[in-house]
Amino acid sequence: MIQQIYPFVQHPYRYELNKDMQFAAAHYVPSEHAGDCARMHGHTYFANLTIAGDRLDESGFLVNFSTIKKLVHDKFDHSVLNGHSEYFGDDSPERYPTTENVARVLCDIVQSYLDGMDNKPRCVQVFLRETPTSYVIYRPGAGGAHE
Structure with missing residues (x-):
């Protein structure tokens, strides 16, 4: 992995865990306004998930790093x-697999x-970095819910 510097997210918790991972995936954005992205193409996505909390689990972890990787990478x-119809679809812009929606889905899954x-x-x-020059940051709303 390359060394990254991420935007700081303010939170009230004592512990903060960051998990970097990458995954290769193809997609298309089913919108007439998506330009070239309307055609099937692929990316090597680079993700960083920030998890925070006040208490450690029975193993002394906030959460096990390998669990986070399994939830996303695997x-x-x-x-x-x-093809992941439980998360993405052609029926609404909120379900198109744009980088914004993929970042939200990763957050929701975790x-x-x-x-x-x-x-x-x-x-x-x-x-979530889609290309070397393009990335999205998703932060859930208060209580973890997104609008």
Whole structure:
């Protein structure tokens, strides 16, 4: 992995965990306004997930790094994002696999797992780089919900 500097997200928690990973995936954006992105193409996405909390689990972790990788990398690596119909679809712009929506979906997937943990950590930021020059930052709203 290359060394990255990420935008700082303010939060009230004592612990902050950051997990870097990359995954290769293809997609298309089903919109007449998407230009070249309306055609199937691929990226090597680079993601950083920021998880924060006040309490560690029974192993002394906020959350195990390998669990976060499994939730994201193992699900999306070498796949077509549009084929993950539980997350993406052609029916509405909120479901198109744009970088913005992919970042939100990553946050939602991870937060869903975190919600089941006794120590209740929060996914407070997803940094998702689609190309060397383009990235998105997603931060869930108060309480973890997105608008």
